Structure formats: structure tokens, C-alpha cells
Amino acid sequence: MGPQGASSYSLLRLQDARMDPYSGQMSVLIIDDDEAICKALGNYFEDLGFIAYQADAGLEGLDVLLECRPDAVLVDLAMPGMGGLEFLARAREIAPETPMIVVSGTGHLEDAVEASRLGAVDYITKPILDMAVVENSVKRALEHSRLKRENKDYSERLEDLVLTRTEALRQRTQALEEANAHLTEEMTHRKKTEEALRASEARFRELADLLPQTVFEIDGPGKLVFINKHGLRTLGYAQEDIERDIQAIQMVSPEDRKRIGQIFSRLLKGEVISPNEYTALRKDGSQFPAMMYSSPVLHQGRIVGSRGVLFDLTDLKRTEKALRDSQARLSAIIEVFEGFIYTCTQDYRITFTNKKLQQHLGKDCVGELCYQALYGQDSPCERCAMDQAANGETVRQEFLGPLDGRWYYSVDTPVREAGDGASCKQSIVIDITDRKTAEEALRKSEAQLREENIRLRSSIKRSGRFGSIIGKSEAMEQVYETILKAAVSTASVIIYGESGTGKELAARTIHEMSQRAQGPFIPVHCGAIPPNLIESEFFGYKKGAFTGADQDKPGFLASADKGTLFLDEVGEIPPAMQVKLLRAIAGDGYTPLGGRETLYPDIRFVAATNRDLFDLMEQGALREDFFYRIHILPIHLPPLRQRREDIPLLVRHFMEKYAGDQPVPPMPPDFLKSLQKAYWRGNVRELESAVHRFTTLRETAPQSLADSSPGSGAPKGARPASPVRLPKLLGKEEPTLKEVAAAAEREYILQLLERYKWNRSRAAEILGVDRRTLFRKIKEYGL
Numbered sequence: 001m002g003p004q005g006a007s008s009y010s011l012l013r014l015q016d017a018r019m020d021p022y023s024g025q026m027s028v029l030i031i032d033d034d035e036a037i038c039k040a041l042g043n044y045f046e047d048l049g050f051i052a053y054q055a056d057a058g059l060e061g062l063d064v065l066l067e068c069r070p071d072a073v074l075v076d077l078a079m080p081g082m083g084g085l086e087f088l089a090r091a092r093e094i095a096p097e098t099p100m101i102v103v104s105g106t107g108h109l110e111d112a113v114e115a116s117r118l119g120a121v122d123y124i125t126k127p128i129l130d131m132a133v134v135e136n137s138v139k140r141a142l143e144h145s146r147l148k149r150e151n152k153d154y155s156e157r158l159e160d161l162v163l164t165r166t167e168a169l170r171q172r173t174q175a176l177e178e179a180n181a182h183l184t185e186e187m188t189h190r191k192k193t194e195e196a197l198r199a200s201e202a203r204f205r206e207l208a209d210l211l212p213q214t215v216f217e218i219d220g221p222g223k224l225v226f227i228n229k230h231g232l233r234t235l236g237y238a239q240e241d242i243e244r245d246i247q248a249i250q251m252v253s254p255e256d257r258k259r260i261g262q263i264f265s266r267l268l269k270g271e272v273i274s275p276n277e278y279t280a281l282r283k284d285g286s287q288f289p290a291m292m293y294s295s296p297v298l299h300q301g302r303i304v305g306s307r308g309v310l311f312d313l314t315d316l317k318r319t320e321k322a323l324r325d326s327q328a329r330l331s332a333i334i335e336v337f338e339g340f341i342y343t344c345t346q347d348y349r350i351t352f353t354n355k356k357l358q359q360h361l362g363k364d365c366v367g368e369l370c371y372q373a374l375y376g377q378d379s380p381c382e383r384c385a386m387d388q389a390a391n392g393e394t395v396r397q398e399f400l401g402p403l404d405g406r407w408y409y410s411v412d413t414p415v416r417e418a419g420d421g422a423s424c425k426q427s428i429v430i431d432i433t434d435r436k437t438a439e440e441a442l443r444k445s446e447a448q449l450r451e452e453n454i455r456l457r458s459s460i461k462r463s464g465r466f467g468s469i470i471g472k473s474e475a476m477e478q479v480y481e482t483i484l485k486a487a488v489s490t491a492s493v494i495i496y497g498e499s500g501t502g503k504e505l506a507a508r509t510i511h512e513m514s515q516r517a518q519g520p521f522i523p524v525h526c527g528a529i530p531p532n533l534i535e536s537e538f539f540g541y542k543k544g545a546f547t548g549a550d551q552d553k554p555g556f557l558a559s560a561d562k563g564t565l566f567l568d569e570v571g572e573i574p575p576a577m578q579v580k581l582l583r584a585i586a587g588d589g590y591t592p593l594g595g596r597e598t599l600y601p602d603i604r605f606v607a608a609t610n611r612d613l614f615d616l617m618e619q620g621a622l623r624e625d626f627f628y629r630i631h632i633l634p635i636h637l638p639p640l641r642q643r644r645e646d647i648p649l650l651v652r653h654f655m656e657k658y659a660g661d662q663p664v665p666p667m668p669p670d671f672l673k674s675l676q677k678a679y680w681r682g683n684v685r686e687l688e689s690a691v692h693r694f695t696t697l698r699e700t701a702p703q704s705l706a707d708s709s710p711g712s713g714a715p716k717g718a719r720p721a722s723p724v725r726l727p728k729l730l731g732k733e734e735p736t737l738k739e740v741a742a743a744a745e746r747e748y749i750l751q752l753l754e755r756y757k758w759n760r761s762r763a764a765e766i767l768g769v770d771r772r773t774l775f776r777k778i779k780e781y782g783l
């Protein structure tokens with residue numbers, strides 16, 4: 001009997017019976033040699049919706065089991081051939097999971113036990129009185145089998161799950177360990193990097209502190225985090241300000257702060273920012289122009305801030321302004337410049353002409369050939385300085401304009417244009433016709449002057465007089481030459497000569513021949529001024545400057561303004577006064593005693609001395625700087641004994657002078673001879689005195705005659721003074737007592753001076769007065 005198709009089985013019933021939650025028809029194999037039972041059971045289960053397979057023997061049952069794989073098996077025990085127990089044993093091998101239910105008519109307990117041992121899940125005895133018993137048993141068996149299957153599946157799935165999860169866990173643990181190791185390595189690396197970064201930051205800041213520019217660092221949000229020492233100083237902050245609150249330091253003006261913010265955000269995006277100009281701000285609120293260069297600061301590939309340098313542009317701006325100003329001035333000068341200015345290229349093309357030249361030519365001539373447009377030539381001018389200009393030389397020359405016959409002075413300079421060397425020449429041309437004419441006139445007048453000079457010399461030769469100076473000896477002619485030179489110069493003059501040689505006379509002549517002749521000539525006898533008064537005498541004083549200063553008094557410097565100050569006996573000025581005088585001579589001015597204002601007089605200084613100034617310098621009595629300031633134009637007046645040929649002229653001159661309106665008295669025959677032989681230690685002054693005495697007293701024995709032997713130079717012992725001859729000297733019948741005393745004093749001083757060969761120190765000693773007092777008396781009495 002083959003498997004038979006089952007009648008429809010209610011799925012709903014199956015689901016109600018919770019036998020099979022999944023879709024699909026259940027099947028049951030019924031094995032029984034009793035056909036009726038087999039059929040009844042088959043029909044019954046087919047009615048239930050099962051597919052019912054039927055077999056009438058054990059062996060056939062095994063085949064169906066193998067082929068159809070029923071969900072449950074109902075098997076009889078006692079069957080011909082293979083019995084139920086053997087089937088169970090064999091079936092357990094083929095389909096161990098399929099539930100087997102025994103339906104037997106024997107009812108032996110041993111069979112039931114054996115069937116159970118062989119895997120039967122239930123044991124139903126025949127006759128089957130209620131098919132529902134079989135149905136329930138099958139359903140239970142199917143449920144059990146399902147549960148078992150499910151359990152097995154679940155166990156298997158669980159195992160798989162555990163295995164999968166365990167593997168996943170292992171992998172995750174391994175990944176975590178690896179990640180941990182990586183992280184640790186990363187952290188170490190980062191730590192090292194950060195340490196290196198900190199060290200390099202510190203080095204950067206140390207270096208930045210050495211730079212002479214403002215170096216700063218700003219973080220991402222735009223806040224100052226570092227500024228070097230120079231920056232602090234430039235912005236007027238102190239180290240404490242940084243320590244207190246570095247972010248309070250504002251480097252730029254409030255208006256520029258916004259701009260900076262925008263620039264930093266661009267910088268943070270990695271943009272390259274070109275340098276910008278800002279108005280930098282100092283702590284005290286003052287501002288200055290500055291240029292800022294910024295570059296991004298990278299940390300691990302990320303821009304975290306910026307670093308920059310701030311340059312103070314004050315000097316640059318000032319220079320730029322000065323340059324602009326000077327350019328403007330230059331343009332203004334070019335605009336009003338009275339000469340011609342033009343530039344041209346190396347192929348003689350005009351590139352620029354100034355207004356003056358344009359007016360002169362009636363057009364600008366730019367682009368035209370210079371030699372044609374300016375000089376009316378067919379080829380470059382012979383004097384053209386183009387080649388020299390190309391070599392970087394400046395050429396100055398005078399030339400006669402070929403078109404107008406006027407004289408010009410030109411300065412040709414190379415014009416260097418950026419990059420291409422001496423690409424063209426600039427010429428400045430000035431009309432010098434007037435100067436040339438004046439020069440010509442000057443040359444003519446010089447020639448006339450020379451002629452005049454010659455005439456003057458020959459007139460000196462004839463008359464033996466140069467201004468008020470008498471003498472025509474060669475030595476004196478040389479003196480006149482130097483006086484003339486001194487008269488046309490403004491340099492300081494120093495006159496050397498023994499006492500009485502005419503130093504003051506020479507100084508006065510210089511003054512009278514100079515351009516200052518209309519100004520005052522102030523002689524100062526420095527040796528006669530008491531040291532304590534010297535400053536007030538020279539500088540003058542203001543009312544109230546000291547006790548007794550009851551009104552302003554101008555000093556010698558004020559009196560000599562626009563004239564000549566003659567410093568006689570210059571070596572007698574004390575060194576302290578020399579310093580002050582030096583300043584005044586050098587143009588630094590002076591201040592009167594008790595005054596506030598510095599005065600700058602316009603004075604020509606002429607000094608004189610009968611002493612050796614080098615000796616005085618060595619002794620420390622004369623400052624070197626003072627000496628070199630006054631010793632510029634020296635004049636040496638020769639002593640009278642070295643120009644005896646001038647004596648007759650001088651005698652004649654003085655005799656006329658002292659005779660006044662009276663006729664010149666006749667001179668005894670030997671008198672002139674004796675005068676020419678005398679030593680004349682007191683020089684012209686002494687000679688003048690002798691002639692004076694002769695004219696008034698008819699005295700013919702000058703003291704110097706005593707030393708007339710040639711080579712004699714020193715007094716030969718003192719002799720008693722002659723009685724004083726007063727009444728005649730006074731020229732007055734009844735002089736006052738004061739006049740008599742003064743005349744006696746004058747006469748006695750003169751006698752002493754003559755006796756001691758004008759040795760004033762000796763005379764002062766005998767007179768019991770100091771040298772200054774004696775100097776004063778000599779001047780006072782005109783000795």
C-alpha cells in the first residue's frame with residue numbers, strides 16, 4: 001500500500017491546538033497490518049487536515065518514513081515480517097526526531113517498556129475506542145517534537161550566538177587594546193610635541209626680546225598673548241603691565257581694531273595677508289604710524305593664532321614728508337627759477353623744459369632735438385656734455401649762446417632713472433651776461449686800481465706818508481702793504497711792535513681805510529683796566545647790576561658795534577676774560593652784567609702787543625684758543641732804530657705839529673744827526689717827545705742820545721732826575737695847583753721813562769705804582 005493523499009485538515013484547528021504555528025500541512029504515517037484500523041486512522045487524520053500515509057508492514061513503513069518524512073508515526077507492534085519494536089529500532093536511526101506512537105493490541109508491559117526505550121513517545125492500546133485519544137497523543141507528540149526541535153534550534157542558535165558574540169567581543173577587546181596602545185603612544189607623542197613647542201615658544205620669545213622691532217603674538221580670538229621688550233618700550237608699557245593683564249594692552253587705535261579683527265579672521269582661514277598700515281597706540285594715548293606684518297601660527301596643522309612685527313613708521317613718514325616737501329620746494333624752485341632747465345635723452349631728444357625756457361622759446365620743445373631747438377645748430381654742440389653725463393660726470397662750463405650772443409653758465413648732470421643707468425642728461429643754464437660784464441668792468445677797475453696803487457706808492461715815496469703814518473723806509477712800505485690787505489679783509493688783525501712804534505696809529509689807519517670807517521674806533525688799553533672791572537668795562541652793565549650801578553652803562557663791545565675794537569696790550573687780558581671775549585669774537589654774543597639779553601655786536605677786532613705772545617702762552621697767561629682767534633693777520637712794526645732813514649721825516653712832521661701856527665724853529669746843525677744816532681727805545685713816541693721838548697723848550701739833548709752807541713740796548717745806571725721845568729711846559733702864566741701837579745707828574749714820569757729806556761716795569765717800581773697805573777698815566781699824558 002502506497003502513501004495516500006490526505007483529506008483537508010483544518011489549519012485553524014491546528015493553530016487552536018497550538019500544534020503548528022507555521023503554515024504547511026502536517027503528515028502522519030500509520031503502520032498497521034489491520035487495514036481497517038489503518039483506514040480508520042487515515043481517514044480520521046485526513047479529516048483533521050493531515051496527510052495520512054499508510055503502510056501495512058514495518059519494512060514498508062521504513063520506506064515511507066525515508067521517502068516522505070512524516071511529522072509523526074503511529075505504529076502497531078504485532079505485524080508480520082518486521083514488527084513494531086524492530087521498526088522503532090530502525091526508524092530511530094533514520095529519523096530520530098520524528099515522534100513515534102505505538103498503537104498495540106497486546107497490552108504487554110514489557111512491550112510498552114521496550115517501545116519507550118526505543119524512543120516511542122506514547123503507547124495506545126487497541127481497540128481504539130475513542131479516536132480523540134489517538135488524535136491527542138499525536139498532537140502531544142507533534143507539540144513535543146516541535147518543542148524539542150525548537151529547543152534544539154534555539155540551543156543551536158544560542159550556541160551560534162554565543163560563539164558569534166564571543167568572537168565579536170574578542171575582536172572588540174582586541175581593537176580596544178590596540179586603540180588604547182595607539183592612544184598611549186599618541187599621548188606620549190603629543191606630550192613630547194607640546195614640550196618641544198613650549199621650548200621653541202620660549203626660544204622664540206627670548207629671540208624676539210633681542211630684536212629692535214616690535215614683535216607680538218595673537219591667539220585665535222584676536223587677543224594679545226605676547227609682546228617683546230622693544231614693543232613694550234615703543235608702546236610705553238612696563239613689564240608689570242604685561243604681568244598684570246597683557247590683554248589690556250591695545251596696540252592700535254580703536255578705529256583700526258575692527259580692521260585687525262577682520263584681518264585675523266582671514267588669517268585664521270589661512271589667507272596670506274600683505275602688510276598693512278595702522279595707527280599704533282601708546283599707553284599714554286598718543287599715536288604713531290606703523291606697518292604690521294602678520295603670519296599664521298600653526299599648531300598640529302591647525303592655525304591657532306598669528307605672529308607679527310610692527311614697524312614704527314614715524315621716521316619713514318617724516319622722511320617721506322620731508323621728501324615730499326623738498327620735492328614740492330624743488331618744483332616751486334624750478335617754477336620760479338630764473339634760469340633754464342631741460343632734460344634730454346642720449347639721442348638729444350628734449351624730455352622736459354621748465355617754464356622759463358618755454359617762455360623763452362615760445363613752446364615746450366619736448367621731443368625736439370636739443371641742439372636744434374635750443375641752439376639753432378645742425379649737429380650736437382661741440383661743448384655738449386652728453387658723453388660725460390653718460391659716464392656719470394657733472395660738467396660745469398661757461399659758453400657764449402650761438403643764437404643770442406649772450407653768456408651762459410651751464411651745469412650738466414646725469415639723470416639717473418630707476419634701473420637703466422644714465423639714461424639722460426639734465427642741464428641748468430643761467431644767463432651770466434651781467435656777471436660777465438661786471439667781471440669785465442672789475443678787471444678794468446682792478447687794472448685801474450693797480451695803476452692807482454703804483455701812483456700811491458710813488459706818492460708815498462715822494463711824501464713819505466701813508467694816511468697819518470710817516471715813513472718811507474722799505475720796512476714801513478711793507479707795513480703799508482699789510483695794512484692795505486687788512487683794510488679790505490674782515491679777519492682779526494694783530495699788530496706786533498715795541499712801545500711807541502705806532503701800533504695804535506696803524507690800527508686806526510686800518511679802521512679808516514676799511515668799510516667800517518664810518519663806524520666807531522674804540523681803543524682799549526687792556527693793561528690799564530683793573531682785573532675786577534674788566535668784565536663790566538667790556539660788556540657794560542645794567543642799572544642795579546651791583547652797588548653803584550645806578551644807570552645802564554654800555555661796555556666797549558657795545559660802543560664798538562659796527563666799528564673797530566682795538567685791544568692794545570692784549571696779553572694783559574686775564575684768561576677768564578679771554579674765554580668770554582673769545583665767545584663774543586666767535587659770534588656767540590655776550591650778556592651785559594645784570595642783563596638777560598644776549599647781544600651780538602658787529603665788531604672788527606684789531607689787537608696789539610709789545611710782548612711775546614708765545615711766551616705768554618707758555619706761561620699760561622694767554623689761552624691758546626684765544627691766541628689763534630686773534631692771530632690771523634699779523635703786522636710787524638719795526639722799531640725806529642731799524643728805520644733811521646724815517647727820522648728826518650718824522651722830526652719834520654713833529655716840528656710842524658708842535659710849532660702850530662708859529663714858524664718851525666731852525667734846527668741846530670748837530671741836532672738832527674744826534675737824533676738819528678739815538679737808540680730810541682721809546683721809538684717814535686720818544687722821538688716825538690724829544691722834538692716836542694725841542695720845539696717848546698729848545699732842549700736838544702734827548703735821553704736816548706746817552707745810549708746812541710751802536711748795539712747799545714740797556715740803560716747804564718740811574719741818574720738823578722733833572723729839576724722839573726713847570727711853567728714853560730704848562731704854557732700858562734698862572735696855572736692852577738692841580739695843573740701844576742699834573743704837569744710835574746707828567747714831566748717826572750717822562751724823565752724816568754727816558755732814563756730807564758722806557759722800561760715801564762722799572763719806572764713803575766721807582767714811582768711806587770703798579771704797571772697798570774703807569775700805563776694809564778702814559779696814555780693820559782700822551783707820553
Ligand SMILES: Nc1ncnc2c1ncn2[C@@H]1O[C@H](COP(=O)(O)OP(=O)(O)OP(=O)(O)O)[C@@H](O)[C@H]1O
Binds near residue numbers: 469497568650
Ligand atoms: N710812523 C709814525 N708817524 C707818525 N706818528 C707816529 C708814528 N709812529 C708813532 N707815532 C706817534 O707816536 C705816538 C705813539 O704811537 P702809538 O701810541 O701808536 O704807539 P704804540 O705802539 O701803540 O705804543 P704803546 O705800545 O706804548 O701803546 C703817537 O703820538 C703816534 O702818533
